[in-house]
Amino acid sequence: MTGETYALIRLLQVSDSAFPSGAFAFSSGLETLVNEGRARNAADIRAVLTGQILPRWASFDRPFLQAAHAAGGDIARLAGIDARCHAQNSADRLAEAARRIGRSLLSVHARIGTPGAAEYRAAINAPRLREMTGYEPVVQGLVGSGLGLSVAQTELSGLHTVTMGFVSAAVRLGRLGAIEAQALLAAASAQMAEILETPAPAHPGAFSPFAEIAALRRNTAHASLFAT
């Protein structure tokens, strides 16, 4: 067994949709777009994925993930990255979703003994920190470094997770067939590869107003399947 093979096995494990993180209960604003009739079919879903979801990950989540990976389990540095992620997260609902997913991911990794996870979880457990730390890309970066994944592997996993989460929400919302979903993933792969092969922006910034505003517009009185 080489270290590289071991890393690949762990990469597959943590990137699998069977890895529990609660992410399946979030649609990144898609449910609102569907309810409003703005996303009706596979073409609309593809437009939201390629125009909003992937660019948002590339410009916003990715720099935080990279920074957290580079922090190598240093709790003070991770907390600082989380604080910056919190300050820059302009869409409340998406921020809350990212914290809920990040925090549950962190507790699962703490429970299965991923290096660094229990320590960071204890560090951000104080009630005052609950609403501002534990963001998904920060936890992904921490976990990737704890598992011995390279930053490129960790990014691959992060992008895969957000893409699969969005596409599977579209299937459950009945706007995309299961096979159409695979065609969409195949079609989006080139863009995903390009994102990963281009350097991340030096400073995180997000511009995906369509999906963000949809997530904010979500009417809490309205019956909903998803938490965003």
Place this chain on the structure above:
Amino acid sequence: MTRISEMPDSPAPGPARVGIGGPVGSGKTALIEALIPIFVERGVELAVVTNDLVTKEDARRLQAGGLIDPRRVVAVEAGACPHTVIREDPTLNIAAADDLEARFPGLDLILIESGGDNLASTFSLDLVDWWMFVIDVGQGDDIPRKRGPGIMLCDLLVVNKLDLAPHVFVDAQAILAEAREVRAGTPVIGCRCKGAQIEGVAEIADAIMRAVLFRQVAA
């Protein structure tokens, strides 16, 4: 085999977590409503997590019912998957229960109601210590015979709405007998949790207290 609870960072023993699963409309929320006054009377500190498919209807119903402090009831959105959120990926429910535990330090018991599902739904033991499955006589007298993991694997099978049996042309005692037979002696309780004559609910409370609260309950 190493149990998850023996792995690093296993949570401190807190309130017992009890799951309530079962098909749509079998009376899961009604059972909780009937159990609350019994637990209150017995001095058991209680909180509830509900998992509704598309609304927070069950949480609102319990919050508005005046039986329990509304802050002790939280709803989890299941992302269209009532069984995923209690079995394959119970993390959101675990987080909701952890949150209740942190906010109400004296809790003895957290009841977790699943969204209505089919006979195959089961609870992850990462999430609950013990769980029951609620069916009702109106769903057909062949339900126990159809087995299904929900019916076979639960710690307690509850057969609700005994009062309806004559109206849906089934024999309640025969359903209970068959349920006991397929479950090979593991517990089955028949009940009625609505209307003037509530029955069987105190026995369900006894079963919960014996199994997870380790309280002495007169047989």
